[in-house]
Amino acid sequence: MIMWTIQPYCVYQQLISNGFFYCNPNKSENLKHPDFKLAYQWMTKQLRARLAPPCNQIITPLWARYRSYAYHYQRPDFRWARDYPDEVCIEYDIPEDEVLLSDFEIWHFVLNDWYYSSATSEKEWEQDERRFDALSKVEQQRIKEESWQQIFDITLRHGEWTRNGDVVQGCFWLLRLNQVRRVWRMKEEERVHEIYSV
Template sequence: MKFYTVQHIDAWRESKKKGYLEGNKEFAIDGFEKHYSWMMEQMHKKLSKYNGDYPVWLWSQKPDRKRVEQNYLEKDTKGVLLEAELDRADVLLSDFEAWHVVLNNGFFSISEEEYELWEQNKCNILKEESWERIFDLHLLESIGDWGSITELQGVTGKIDIDKINVIYEFVATGCIPEEDD
């Protein structure tokens, strides 16, 4: 199955020397260390071949070039969009929007009633247990508030270089400010 990842050009160059692409804790967003660690715990639980490497973040669909150049790296940073051919069993998929519930340290409720019970400390599921729902794509599609999954993201461990193709190199332009209404 094809997956896509955006990497800093230096990470790509280092990967070519090593023979594999790997995640790097230094590039994790500050303040989300606990959440990234939680994701790695889930990878241990759900991916049989995962050996504890820092995750490489993936997309299931090729991101549009304009979005890549505007949103993935800081302005004027050289980057590369890569395509990797991976076994589906080696990638833990989740809904991109649902992942933000985890990043915001929220409770992932499947109904208003469940959320109210959780707020009253009467819910039979812990907050961290509710986060595991981000991987249940069938559940997410059936929940009225979510409707349908628009973006699937994935995580995996090291990726052998022979499984990667360069789509294109770019220089990040930075986010375009939103237009006034």
């Protein structure tokens, strides 16, 4: 499957030098962010349950995009994909059994530690919220984490209450140089340009 990951340029340099790259948790900005730490730990736990890491020293997944807005399989729009002053967008081909796909919009319920209702109407949603609010804190946490499993349903659906699979992200353990198809460099004050292509 074709995916795209945005990484600092130094990651690309490591990939060229070593032939592979995996996340160093000590250098991950998102893992340092106190509001995101628990959500990223939860996703890592899900990945471990579904896909065993290739070796013991890999403990934190990498993130990539699989489907962009409006249900399209295409690389990210470089106008909005700026996370670092000097970064690359790496297009790569990875076996499906090495990736855990999830709905990017629903991921925000995990990031914000919110319950995700499966309601399909306003009436259902109000009833669901009342039931949830009536639970004990311990039970709310259990039900909330169960509700997050819906993040892994990326079935294409759209409607007022059923939008799903519009933007899909993927987590994986290891990026190998032989999987890379194309690389674009995005550096502040410079035009985006392709620096690698097979």
